[in-house]
Amino acid sequence: MAGDAILETNGLTKEFRGFVAVRNVDLRVERGTIHALIGPNGAGKTTVFNLLTKFLQPTSGRILYNGQDITRIKPADVARLGIVRSFQISAVFPHLTVLENVRVALQRPLGNSFHFWESESRLNRLNGRAEELLEDVGLSGYAGHLAVELPYGRKRALEIATTLALDPDMMLLDEPMAGMGHEDIGRIAELIRRVAAKRTILMVEHNLSVVADLSDRITVLARGEILAEGSYAEVSRDARVMEAYMGTGHA
Incomplete structure (x- = not known):
């Protein structure tokens, strides 16, 4: 089902009193995939999650789910949609x-x-x-x-x-491996892999080895903007990604 997007954002932007937390994010999540959202601290990952699940309203931009504009609907209605x-x-x-x-x-x-x-x-x-x-x-x-x-x-x-x-048709997992030991990480990673056989997963995760092993596609955020996107092999070779993680880890 390549090319079939279950979730898309167009120009997604969120400002807080003049501070731009998320800027012009165009995200496309393919149906039936595991898609990881990664980036250094303060990159805007959780803000994007809050926008997608309607705990925050965007300053501008659109969110589409199965082709339906869900930008202004309520959190409970998002859950009912799947x-x-x-x-x-x-x-x-x-x-x-x-x-x-x-x-x-x-x-x-x-x-x-x-x-x-x-x-x-x-x-x-x-x-x-x-x-x-x-x-x-x-x-x-x-x-x-x-x-x-x-x-x-x-x-x-x-x-x-x-x-x-x-x-749900789509699960958003917010740092599912946070605080876990090695044995638990392996168990939950295998669980996510099984769960993804029947649905789409979008996850925020800091553990890059987990991302490398699990994800079909990765979007890298830095300072609220998409820095790179692709497979783990592609994004891990991107000099801008390395700079974001190593050079500006507190951004």
């Missing part, structure tokens, strides 16, 4: 069990509110799908554990399971 974001800091209910966390997320596509007070028998109808999702992310053995008891990497896997429960 774009779901997983946050950098793990966002699970710490004192619910792993299974209960996924079950809560599964209520959303059914059109329900988060009915914590629903009868156990009614909520148990969601157990089968919840257990399937836990198996998909390698958490079958943790269903009865409280989320707060999980090791960090497993907690991130749970967050991905709750994101998958919303049945």
